[in-house]
Amino acid sequence: MKRFAIAADAAIFLARNGARVPESHVMVAPTLLRSQVLSLLFSAVRKGDLQKREAESQLNHLRGLRIRLLGDRVLQRYAWDIASKLNWADTYRAEYIAVTLLQADALITLDRDLAEAAKSFVALASLEDLLTATG
Numbered sequence: 001m002k003r004f005a006i007a008a009d010a011a012i013f014l015a016r017n018g019a020r021v022p023e024s025h026v027m028v029a030p031t032l033l034r035s036q037v038l039s040l041l042f043s044a045v046r047k048g049d050l051q052k053r054e055a056e057s058q059l060n061h062l063r064g065l066r067i068r069l070l071g072d073r074v075l076q077r078y079a080w081d082i083a084s085k086l087n088w089a090d091t092y093r094a095e096y097i098a099v100t101l102l103q104a105d106a107l108i109t110l111d112r113d114l115a116e117a118a119k120s121f122v123a124l125a126s127l128e129d130l131l132t133a134t135g
Helices: 008-016 032-047 052-064 073-085 092-103 112-118 127-131
Strands: 002-006 025-030 067-070 106-108
Touching: 002 008, 002 092, 002 127, 008 032, 008 052, 008 127, 025 032, 025 092, 032 052, 032 067, 032 092, 067 092, 073 092, 092 106, 092 112, 106 127
Parallel strands: 002 025, 002 106, 025 067
Antiparallel strands: none
């Protein structure tokens, strides 16, 4: 079994493509994933880049994926410390690094800046790694 932390951008990719994650993998994310995904899809609809029906379909697909959402005190403390070390203005991206440190083998994100910052703390993986079953 492989445990992956997924960022909001990776979750939207999975939803947009109707991707199925092998049963041999576990996905985790900070609880803020729900709000970030909702906000990103809402913004895409507002800009005219996505139809509301398609956004709702993507949300439904994500709701059907087995993503364990975490947000306890320990994760918050780790996120705070990581954001401080990276001199970030907020802790949002740091929560993805923190959840990876605490609960996953690797982080999956399409955000190059987050990936670059994260690699000094955690291992990175690709969407292909997530979508490929392991023995």
